[in-house]
Amino acid sequence: MISTLLVANRGEIARRVIRAARTLGVRTVAIYSEPDADAPHVGEADRAVALRGSTSTETYLDVDQVLAAARATGADAVHPGYGFLSENASFARACAAAGLTWVGPDPAAIEAMGVKHTAKALAREAGVPTLPDALLDTDDPGDWARAADAVGFPLLVKASSGGGGSGMREVRSSDALADAVRSARTEAARSFGDGTVFLERLLDAPRHVEIQVVGDAHGRVVHLGERECSIQRRHQKVVEEAPSPVVSPALRERMGATAVALAEKLGYVGVGTVEFLIEDAEFLASDASKAALLELPEFDFFFLEMNTRLQVEHPVTEEVYGVDLVALQLAIADGEPLPFTQDDVRPRGHAIEVRLYAEDPAAGDRPSPGTLHHYRHDDTLRWEDALGTSGEVSAFYDPMIAKVVAHAPTRTAAARKLAAGLAHAEIHGPTTNRDLLVAVLRDPDFLAGATRTDFLDTHRDLRTPEPATPRLVHLAAAVAATTAARRAHDPRAPLAPPGWRTLRNTPRPVIRWAGPDGEVAVSHRLDATGLTLTVDGIDHHLGLRDLTPGTVRLTLDGVEYRCRVAQHDGAAYVDDGEGHSTWREVPRLPAPDAAAGGAGPVSEVPGTVVEVLVREGEHVVAGQKLVVLEAMKMEHPALAAADGVVETVHVAVGQYVDAHATLVTLGVAE
Structure with a gap:
């Protein structure tokens, strides 16, 4: 029986496993890299062991260090979470050789499904349709x-x-x-x-639908319905739900039976997922009030792969089927039989999960690592947080901040609930995909169930949605609260009213503010009648009912807005019930741009150099790829801005570089 569990992972999944283990009375051990020394999962475990290094390869993928941590803490079992070593058959065998219980399937099953082309051959033998x-x-x-x-x-x-x-x-x-x-x-x-x-x-616009299977050591395998994970970027899931809006009970039975047949052929023990692509019919969603599915034919579905581990999106299955999959994993690893049969499995309501990332959808989903100054949300949703109320989104790992899940009696209700909870959260720091997620959840096509894998490609406007609150209101709140904060710390402030000047006709200073849509020139006046903003030469008057350094009540065109303003690292973060934005005063003498002098491309994010594609003395043309960085599970090419000659290459393959580091110096071509 498992008594001490080492969690060989980090972030939200490590926290999830630790919570489940605690409910079962199992001691837990966390491991952590140097950048994760203050991460929440470290403090939430009963014991923790530091790993030497920063990158995944140096730490969470270092089998020797992980096993040494298990020995040092007396752990008798290992839960790998997902990612990292979770589908590494050699690691599973090493755990067994060290006398540790492996919370996962047999290494032979991991190997069989770990190589995609051989996995497809096995699927065909089990009667599963393939492409x-x-x-x-x-x-x-x-x-x-x-x-x-x-x-x-x-x-x-x-x-x-x-x-x-x-x-x-x-x-x-x-x-x-x-x-x-x-x-x-x-x-x-x-x-x-x-x-x-x-x-x-390649199916151009299929649905991505997966079946959750569970097998015990006594030969029983059942499935827990399907999840649809079609909304993706870069072939990675962003929105997941259960059940699928188009899978009928008959189709669920067919897909479930094929998934169970494959698991039985493998002798599968543990929690796993069989993924399929479904050829879809067209959807009618042009009119949100009348949007409905067309009459759908029987679907064709095809095996994609099998993941021999827990999935990121497992919470939607837990919510709909009332199970704790992590607790179930631990029970199966302890040799217990499944506590239910296939006849017991019935869906209840609808659940939707979104992945909240520190990334910029408007810039090609570019990761945005950095300090999360403030992070707060209510408990109406299920938040699987990677960080605490603040923290650091590290450039070394996946940029996920949280998985956020809503469960409701209907799909529409779940989408509405999830969108509202996301919109109300306070997230101050890196750029996130929160606005994209809210826009997806409120989109008429999404609500009609038209969620194929090309969804984000055919709905590009959702990447830069219209703000829920007028930008002018948030700019006014930022200006007013910043002014109030300065006055609160100015000993001369009580001697003069807001906006008072020594000479009556002296012009108010103009300050440039950078916001979501770029820079604007702003001057302002606070008086008894309210706040007057002059933005790029145009006057705007807003009523002002309340003002502190942290809260502002403004009225624009007869509508009152109650804004919360927090200041971190020189930026003003504005939130209200529906909208949020970040504003920063632009320094009058900005720091020089490393690339402005023609030095050459700089790294947009911190990362590791994986390719250097040019040599010194080589002629290059505008747009040519010069260097490729890898950061946060993405490749980031650095391109030549103009024709030129490579004078100096400053980096080498394998080198780690900070953000804004000059990679190549270009000279003018003769």
């Missing part, structure tokens, strides 16, 4: 072309190992095949230590 595919086992582009013709275009080049969208390239014509194969192989080798890739027929 056409072909393994590329030579270096001959002619062989690749013949394989592609057999599979058919469009197709995907896919890494056989790993996941998360890495090592994957979309190909629509034979002309692009060779470059895509080479690029996918390079990324797969770097990310997973295995450059093997295969081709698979």
